[in-house]
Amino acid sequence: MVLDDNSTRRKKTKRADGSIGSIFMHADKVDMCLMALGFVGAVVDGFTDRLPLLFTSHMVNTIGSASKMDHDAFHHNINKNAVAILYVAGVSWVACFLEGYCWTRTGERQAAKLRAKYLKAVLRQDMGYFDSHATSTSEVITSISNDSLVIQYVISEKIPHFVAKVSTFISGYVVAFVLSWQLAMVALPLALILLIVPGWLFGRSLVDLSGKIRSEYNTAGTLAEQAISSIRTVYAFVGEKKTVAIFSSALNASAKLGLRQGLIKGLAIGSNAMVFAIWSILSYYGSRLVMYDGVRGGTIFAVGSSVIIGGR
Numbered sequence: 001m002v003l004d005d006n007s008t009r010r011k012k013t014k015r016a017d018g019s020i021g022s023i024f025m026h027a028d029k030v031d032m033c034l035m036a037l038g039f040v041g042a043v044v045d046g047f048t049d050r051l052p053l054l055f056t057s058h059m060v061n062t063i064g065s066a067s068k069m070d071h072d073a074f075h076h077n078i079n080k081n082a083v084a085i086l087y088v089a090g091v092s093w094v095a096c097f098l099e100g101y102c103w104t105r106t107g108e109r110q111a112a113k114l115r116a117k118y119l120k121a122v123l124r125q126d127m128g129y130f131d132s133h134a135t136s137t138s139e140v141i142t143s144i145s146n147d148s149l150v151i152q153y154v155i156s157e158k159i160p161h162f163v164a165k166v167s168t169f170i171s172g173y174v175v176a177f178v179l180s181w182q183l184a185m186v187a188l189p190l191a192l193i194l195l196i197v198p199g200w201l202f203g204r205s206l207v208d209l210s211g212k213i214r215s216e217y218n219t220a221g222t223l224a225e226q227a228i229s230s231i232r233t234v235y236a237f238v239g240e241k242k243t244v245a246i247f248s249s250a251l252n253a254s255a256k257l258g259l260r261q262g263l264i265k266g267l268a269i270g271s272n273a274m275v276f277a278i279w280s281i282l283s284y285y286g287s288r289l290v291m292y293d294g295v296r297g298g299t300i301f302a303v304g305s306s307v308i309i310g311g312r
Helices: 022-023 029-064 071-123 127-132 138-179 181-229 232-238 240-292 298-312
Strands: none
Touching: 022 071, 022 138, 029 071, 029 138, 029 298, 071 138, 138 181, 138 298, 181 232, 181 298, 232 240, 240 298
């Protein structure tokens, strides 16, 4: 019967562990080439994001010591670094184009192959499969559309974004160590403890809660679909109130999970205030380096910006 409580309980089945490589199972040689070019573009995009700070620090230091330089040397240093930043901007444009076009193109190609193979596999099933799995035509169409769109979004957006962020993190510390290894050594544990680790923990919590919320909504949606499709049976056994109660229970569970998700999101956003604490420590130690080790102010600012932005 549709009102059976077992139909509303989540079945706790063990899923086989999958790998990130499994989403590329439909990639051919063209897709491999596109992904290789997109990977290079994402890496270069991440590196060029922090590289201008290296030249900006030189420009700031040149401006700070303008009174001690002659006119020609001052203009030469400013123009040299400005041209270098212009070259970096050109390389960044090409890298961003490769990153965006190649990953988006291969995402569309692989998603199209996935839709075709998924539909072909479903159509090859016998009629007993649809009866035993309670699969409707709309459910098949929805599964094809939603699942393929999720995979396409992961390939087109999430993977290049992840590669670019990792590249930005690495390049940020490379620039920081090149400019001032003392300040970079102080900033490294601060960024790990106060920025990266909390962000990772909050991210995992949000992913887990999103999965639970989706499961609760699926339970409520399945119940509503079964009740409406068998409305005569529900009415015959006077099960309207019980159906509404079970449906409301599923929605209440998802609402509680939504409150927890909002709380974790608030904590995650609030943890960005740790940036000010890191800046205060770096400013203090940077002032010591300026006074006793001869490090210049533009270098201190560039190292701090590179480490903090790379850590976020």
